[in-house]
Structures are given as structure tokens and as C-alpha cells.
Amino acid sequence: MTTLISTLPEAAAPQRRRLFGLSRAALQSLFAADLGLAPKAAKMRASQVWQWIYSHGVREFDQMTNIGKALRAQMDALYDLSRPEVAERQVSQDGTRKYLIRFAPGIEAEAVFIPGVGRAGALCVSSQVGCTLNCTFCHTGTQALVRNLTAEEIIAQIIVCKDDLGEWPSSRDDRQLSNIVFMGMGEPLYNLDAVAQAIDIIADGEGISISRRRITVSTSGVVSQMRALGERTEAMLAISLHATHDALRNELVPINKKWPLDALLAACRDYPGTSNAKRITFEYVMLKGINDSDAEARELVRLLRGIPAKINLIPFNPWPDSPYECSSWDRIERFADIVNQAGYASPIRTPRGRDISAACGQLKSESVKERASARRRTETVS
Structure with a gap:
């Protein structure tokens, strides 16, 4: 019996989207599209994330304590807060x-x-x-x-x-x-x-x-x-x-x-x-x-x-x-x-x-x- 070994490369993990430099409106649209949030909820989450990254300087979504744990995990999978x-x-x-x-x-x-x-x-x-x-x-x-x-x-x-x-x-x-x-x-x-x-x-x-x-x-x-x-x-x-x-x-x-x-x-x-x-x-x-x-x-x-x-x-x-x-x-x-x-x-x-x-x-x-x-x-x- 012959075992076939695939030579196809593994699919690369999707690159996380960086959030620095996006406007408030762009953040809101991104959250609505990626996270399925209604406009009002997307606006609120955009405001919360904005304050965490620009006022508090957090590096991890886990530090955003006024956002639910499940939503933080979703954001962490999709978005990147790393510095250059x-x-x-x-x-x-x-x-x-x-x-x-x-x-x-x-x-x-x-x-x-x-x-x-x-x-x-x-x-x-x-x-x-x-x-x-x-x-x-x-x-x-x-x-x-x-x-x-x-x-x-x-x-x-x-x-x-x-x-x-x-x-x-x-x-x-x-x-x-x-x-x-x-x-x-x-x-x-x-x-x-x-x-x-x-x-x-x-x-x-x-x-x-x-x-x-x-x-x-x-x-x-x-x-x-x-x-x-x-x-x-x-x-x-x-x-x-x-x-x-x-x-x-x-x-x-x-x-x-x-x-x-x-x-x-x-x-x-x-x-x-x-x-x-x-x-x-x-x-x-x-x-x-x-x-x-x-x-x-x-x-x-x-x-x-x-x-x-x-x-x-x-x-x-x-x-x-x-x-x-x-x-x-x-x-x-x-x-x-x-x-x-x-x-x-x-x-x-x-x-x-x-x-x-x-x-x-x-x-x-x-x-x-x-x-x-x-x-x-x-x-x-x-």
C-alpha cells in the first residue's frame, strides 16, 4: 500500500487587521461587518476600543474590561494591536x-x-x-x-x-x-x-x-x-x-x-x-x-x-x-x-x-x- 504525502503548503493563518490609524467611523463599520453588530452596538464598541488603545495604551484585548469576554476573544482573533x-x-x-x-x-x-x-x-x-x-x-x-x-x-x-x-x-x-x-x-x-x-x-x-x-x-x-x-x-x-x-x-x-x-x-x-x-x-x-x-x-x-x-x-x-x-x-x-x-x-x-x-x-x-x-x-x- 502506498501512502501519499501531500506537498501542498498549509493554508496560512489569516492576517489580523491592524486598528491603529482607522477613524472612529471606520472602526464602527469594521465591527459591524466583522462582528455582526447592530449600528448602535458597533458605535458603542468602537468608542470603547478607541479609548482603550488611544487613551490607555493597552496592548491586549483582554485588558478591555468593559467588553464581554467572548467579544474580546473574537476581536483578538481578527485584530492586531501590536507596535512596529x-x-x-x-x-x-x-x-x-x-x-x-x-x-x-x-x-x-x-x-x-x-x-x-x-x-x-x-x-x-x-x-x-x-x-x-x-x-x-x-x-x-x-x-x-x-x-x-x-x-x-x-x-x-x-x-x-x-x-x-x-x-x-x-x-x-x-x-x-x-x-x-x-x-x-x-x-x-x-x-x-x-x-x-x-x-x-x-x-x-x-x-x-x-x-x-x-x-x-x-x-x-x-x-x-x-x-x-x-x-x-x-x-x-x-x-x-x-x-x-x-x-x-x-x-x-x-x-x-x-x-x-x-x-x-x-x-x-x-x-x-x-x-x-x-x-x-x-x-x-x-x-x-x-x-x-x-x-x-x-x-x-x-x-x-x-x-x-x-x-x-x-x-x-x-x-x-x-x-x-x-x-x-x-x-x-x-x-x-x-x-x-x-x-x-x-x-x-x-x-x-x-x-x-x-x-x-x-x-x-x-x-x-x-x-x-x-x-x-x-x-x-x-
């Missing part, structure tokens, strides 16, 4: 924390928590893996764009940070994470749908509960999407400016060739909700002998006339083979004095996390280089 892999975590001498988060093979982005920024501390999140903008002073911009991040992947950066800081529940009075800034890898306005969806989740009062007034989105000047950003998110706006005339900005921020300063500043004046209580932040990196003269300080004041604004002066963070140097501290202070005397707040941003390559414009490059070097050593040995 933290490929690297580094802590600076100044308390800055940098996370390299791996969402999938070859899909990694960095987030940086900076204590003492905003009300208590700010998390700088990425919206893309890589970047298309090629700003010449930015090391992050030297990396090719891989893809946009999803709303789930944006939210996951916040969850990872809150886990690390012990920031659960979100309602605690002493929480360290009070502000979110979209100033990490990528151009947020080239990924507006995912960014807007993530902001709706971040700002929800029954979850992460960070006010829209404490969420800032920085753009290099994607004029076509700026009004939509304001209308859809009500987030605070920051502009990566860095120059006071088109010729120089074309070099520093090449997107200026598509949307020059006149168009950019007109869009700033048109940004929804702008007022003295809701000012636009203009970021200005200080480059020695390039954009740091008294004349440029005065021209900056002229350009921003009539726009409720504050100006962040950013000492340039040098990187290997960069063509630029940082302005001297005296020069930066003189520039700030001119802007201040014109009535604009112009704080000088203290460089943070330089010892772990977490400062402005440095994200991911060192991590990528170190792993590439390690691979080369391994290949050489083998």
Missing part, C-alpha cells in the same frame, strides 16, 4: 530621544522626542520615508523618497514614544508629550490625506488628546495644499523659509522654483484661522555668509509685514561634506535683534540631540550609513 519594531532607540545627553521605527522590510522612519519644547515636550514625526525636496542644507533631504507613510504609521510613532515615556493614560496631568510637530522626514503636504487623518486621531479628546493648537505642520512651500491643510486639520502652520529672495531660495529650497516667495506668502496670508493668537512660524536656518546679513534680516521683516508670525532662527547643524557653515553666535543674535525690534518674536532654537544625529535636518542618515557599513563588513568577512 523599534530598530534603534538612542537617548541624547540633553534628554532627546530618537527612535528608528521599522514598519516593514526596508520601510523605516525616525521620530524624535524633544523635552522642554511646547508646553512640556514635543515629538517630531515623519510623514514620508525619504524626501523629494533636496533642500541643499538638509542631510535628511539627501535620501531618495521610498513612499508616503500611512495614517497608521504616523500614529504608531506617537504610540511608540508614549510607550517609552510611560505616558498612559493620555489624560494624566504630568505627561511629558504635549506637542506634535510634523517636521521629521518628508514633506507633509505631499501626504496630506494621511496627515489629516492622523491629526484627527491625535486631537480626539477621548484618545491621545493633543489639541490642534499644539499640532504644527511644517511645509517647504507646497502652496497648492496649504489652504486645504488649514481647512481639514486646523493645525498650526510652519514654513521652511530660509531665504528672503527667490534666487537664493531656489538654491536652498528648490520647490521655490515651482512656488516662489510671492505665491508662498500670499498662501500664508490666506491660511485659515491665522491671527495674533494663531501665528504662522517661519523657520530660518542660519548659514554663515549666505543668508545672515543685517540687510536680509530687514528684508525678512519687510516680507512678513501683515502676517501674524514668529520666526524661529535655527543654527545650522553641520554634516559631512556639507557646503555650508553655521553663522557665528554673535551674528545670529544680531539678526534676532533686528527682527525683534520690528515686533516679531524670533527665538533662537537651541540645537538638541546632536550627539545622536537627531538635530534638525539630520534624521536617519547616520542610521542608514551605519547599517550599510555593517553590511559591507559582513560581506567582506564572508
Whole structure:
């Protein structure tokens, strides 16, 4: 008698659906379809799960004690609350924390928590893996764009940070994470749908509960999407400016060739909700002998006339083979004095996390280089 041995592969277990990044309405529809819940019951369960994952930070459905045991088991079989892999975590001498988060093979982005920024501390999140903008002073911009991040992947950066800081529940009075800034890898306005969806989740009062007034989105000047950003998110706006005339900005921020300063500043004046209580932040990196003269300080004041604004002066963070140097501290202070005397707040941003390559414009490059070097050593040995 011959025994036949099947060579067919076993059926793979169905992949559980991840819940991070879904809207309340999407959760409700999912529960109605998967669990057979009536609309009212699906809405209630969606609200309960929302609070457990975003306010309490639970990792297991068994922790959701106001949901019946049988329903929790069903949810556990269908849905996934796991976090992405933290490929690297580094802590600076100044308390800055940098996370390299791996969402999938070859899909990694960095987030940086900076204590003492905003009300208590700010998390700088990425919206893309890589970047298309090629700003010449930015090391992050030297990396090719891989893809946009999803709303789930944006939210996951916040969850990872809150886990690390012990920031659960979100309602605690002493929480360290009070502000979110979209100033990490990528151009947020080239990924507006995912960014807007993530902001709706971040700002929800029954979850992460960070006010829209404490969420800032920085753009290099994607004029076509700026009004939509304001209308859809009500987030605070920051502009990566860095120059006071088109010729120089074309070099520093090449997107200026598509949307020059006149168009950019007109869009700033048109940004929804702008007022003295809701000012636009203009970021200005200080480059020695390039954009740091008294004349440029005065021209900056002229350009921003009539726009409720504050100006962040950013000492340039040098990187290997960069063509630029940082302005001297005296020069930066003189520039700030001119802007201040014109009535604009112009704080000088203290460089943070330089010892772990977490400062402005440095994200991911060192991590990528170190792993590439390690691979080369391994290949050489083998």
C-alpha cells in the first residue's frame, strides 16, 4: 500500500487587521461587518476600543474590561494591536530621544522626542520615508523618497514614544508629550490625506488628546495644499523659509522654483484661522555668509509685514561634506535683534540631540550609513 504525502503548503493563518490609524467611523463599520453588530452596538464598541488603545495604551484585548469576554476573544482573533519594531532607540545627553521605527522590510522612519519644547515636550514625526525636496542644507533631504507613510504609521510613532515615556493614560496631568510637530522626514503636504487623518486621531479628546493648537505642520512651500491643510486639520502652520529672495531660495529650497516667495506668502496670508493668537512660524536656518546679513534680516521683516508670525532662527547643524557653515553666535543674535525690534518674536532654537544625529535636518542618515557599513563588513568577512 502506498501512502501519499501531500506537498501542498498549509493554508496560512489569516492576517489580523491592524486598528491603529482607522477613524472612529471606520472602526464602527469594521465591527459591524466583522462582528455582526447592530449600528448602535458597533458605535458603542468602537468608542470603547478607541479609548482603550488611544487613551490607555493597552496592548491586549483582554485588558478591555468593559467588553464581554467572548467579544474580546473574537476581536483578538481578527485584530492586531501590536507596535512596529523599534530598530534603534538612542537617548541624547540633553534628554532627546530618537527612535528608528521599522514598519516593514526596508520601510523605516525616525521620530524624535524633544523635552522642554511646547508646553512640556514635543515629538517630531515623519510623514514620508525619504524626501523629494533636496533642500541643499538638509542631510535628511539627501535620501531618495521610498513612499508616503500611512495614517497608521504616523500614529504608531506617537504610540511608540508614549510607550517609552510611560505616558498612559493620555489624560494624566504630568505627561511629558504635549506637542506634535510634523517636521521629521518628508514633506507633509505631499501626504496630506494621511496627515489629516492622523491629526484627527491625535486631537480626539477621548484618545491621545493633543489639541490642534499644539499640532504644527511644517511645509517647504507646497502652496497648492496649504489652504486645504488649514481647512481639514486646523493645525498650526510652519514654513521652511530660509531665504528672503527667490534666487537664493531656489538654491536652498528648490520647490521655490515651482512656488516662489510671492505665491508662498500670499498662501500664508490666506491660511485659515491665522491671527495674533494663531501665528504662522517661519523657520530660518542660519548659514554663515549666505543668508545672515543685517540687510536680509530687514528684508525678512519687510516680507512678513501683515502676517501674524514668529520666526524661529535655527543654527545650522553641520554634516559631512556639507557646503555650508553655521553663522557665528554673535551674528545670529544680531539678526534676532533686528527682527525683534520690528515686533516679531524670533527665538533662537537651541540645537538638541546632536550627539545622536537627531538635530534638525539630520534624521536617519547616520542610521542608514551605519547599517550599510555593517553590511559591507559582513560581506567582506564572508
